[in-house]
Amino acid sequence: MFQQLRFKLILINVAIIFLIFAGLNTGTYYFIQSDMIHRAEMGSRKLMEDIKSGNPLPLFLTSPAASPSMPSPPPEFFRNVFYVKTDNGGSITTKPSDRFSEPGHVEQLVQKILDQAEPEGTVAFEETSYYYLKSSLPNQNGTVIVMEDLEHAKHMLHQLLTALSIAGVLCLALAFFSSAYMADKAMQPIKHALQQQKDFLSDASHELRTPLAVMQTNLDIVLDSPQELVADQQKWLNNIQEETTQMTKLINSLLFLARVDSHEQRLEQQTFDLSLAIVQTVESFKPLALTRGILLQVIADQPLPVKGDEDKIKQVVGILVDNALRHSPNTGKIIVELRKNNRMASLAVTDYGEGIPPEYLNKIFNRFFQVDPSRSKGGTGLGLAIAKWIVDSHGGSIQADSKLGLQTTFTVRLPLCKGV
Incomplete structure (x- = not known):
């Protein structure tokens, strides 16, 4: 059962991380692709405007006969961009000087673009993709075609996709181990x-x-x-x-x-005198102590107001006194003492019985734990666990100190009301 639950948790975590990372990677890839296409369109449109308006063009876009005095913007602006001019019959009148090494290639590409019905788009030629933009020259003297080689952009996108894939695999591996x-x-x-x-x-x-x-x-x-x-x-x-x-x-x-x-146990919240509650609780145990000759002494003279569930606090006192009676010898003595310690009320219940072995002191508040495995003392092993929960729920603490064969003291500390 645990292995299946563990596997499901890992699978769910990895699946969520995969979906998030896949979404981010896909968005990044298509955003950059869209940005590259947009840049290609903008560069081609600017070049088309310059050509049609007769503005000076960069030297590397013109024929060898172009004047060397013409201005040349940074090459990256028109990277992989070139243009051709054709007459009305489709014959090339102006073409790049060194774009194609094989004779006839530029003519074939131009013809393929001229055959396209759309004025702009992409075509594939010789395993290379080109973005094109074509427009008629002024006075219907032919056509100008601006083209951009998209292989560089495709190569960059391929590198990006590879990097994102590697990062995705690494992230999934990290997600798997961290999820485990x-x-x-x-x-x-x-x-x-x-x-x-x-x-x-x-x-x-x-x-x-x-x-x-x-x-x-x-x-x-x-x-x-x-x-x-x-x-x-x-x-x-x-x-x-x-x-x-x-x-x-x-x-x-x-x-x-x-x-x-099940978190269904509720505590009443009211202010009450802890000293009076202790005296009332201990009084109910005095007849039992008297029959065994046990002196049950209460030292709780100072009124100490606390806020909480009075009945549950009385239950804690009853558990501790009952525990002390069961572990005290006949004609023994039990002292219940309440004192003020700074902002806390400190209740100590001491019996002079057999004591608790040191190795059991950190276990006595566990459910069903009893020092005497034979259960000859008549307890259930639940009282101290209940007492601890009640004290903890009131923002207090409970602890046990014992000297084996001499005495045992349970100390409860509860916060006093403000202003005391």
Whole structure:
């Protein structure tokens, strides 16, 4: 699939560049060709006017008997231009002295032009193209024919076409390699996104399979003893309830991340007191901490207004406190501290549990990652990933610092409202 997509991207890029370059080359070629023809017409018309009006002509256009005192403009003006005069019978009365080396050639060319119905145009003679312009002399005393050899112009156009073709081939080769490079670059995020999707589905399936298997096992035990009362089956029913709660939590987290990935998750924007939000959130965890003999201490005395989604920030605090409780020993201690640090509010949640190995610190915010592969702590591996997205979406940052076997601190920084 990726190779086909890569090939299509390269093909489309090269085709677009080819069409653009072909259009530019074609336009350049025909523009220069048109300009050359226009110059030939203008030069021939000027010479025709000079001949018919009797103006002095350049020496190289006249017969050897011409006066050497006649003015001669720059040769490039009349380059490859010559003229002949004929009488009313078609016989040549004036012709170029050295234009044709073979006898009779000029007569044949003139006759061919005289046979043309149009007063101007192009004719081919002896594998050479000529532009011609013919007109009657004053008083009907014959015809004057001005001609220009177009071989020089054709040679220049041929060289131009060759140069443009070579440049086109080189540009296409460059376009191919650059397109291949850009296609590889463009494929990287696509491959990464698809791999993330595969990993997400695989991990989600695994996480859902575990509570479902536990629930099925406990249900089988209950069904195997239909004669027992509900009170006698309380242990197995409690296990089912616990797994149901865990699975509900997991599904809610999966739905949240799915909305994040599809850019459908929205954040409310309102100003609220971060200190009050933290105190309210931590209070809901104190009964659980009390049952385990854990001291849950909150230091958040200073009102700190921030702008954002209050419920989502409370969710972040809840994730961090819940994480700290799951990794704290009984009769341990957790400190939740909020301070002002310049223009930022700094929230630190510290537990004194087993800590996190250094090699895992840069992975703990990945989806489904858990330091304990056995998942004996009851987490889903999604909480910290959700917390990071919420904090990042508020323009803040979150990081973890840990001393293995001693403590772990999660620090969240959020921008304060202006004027604080």
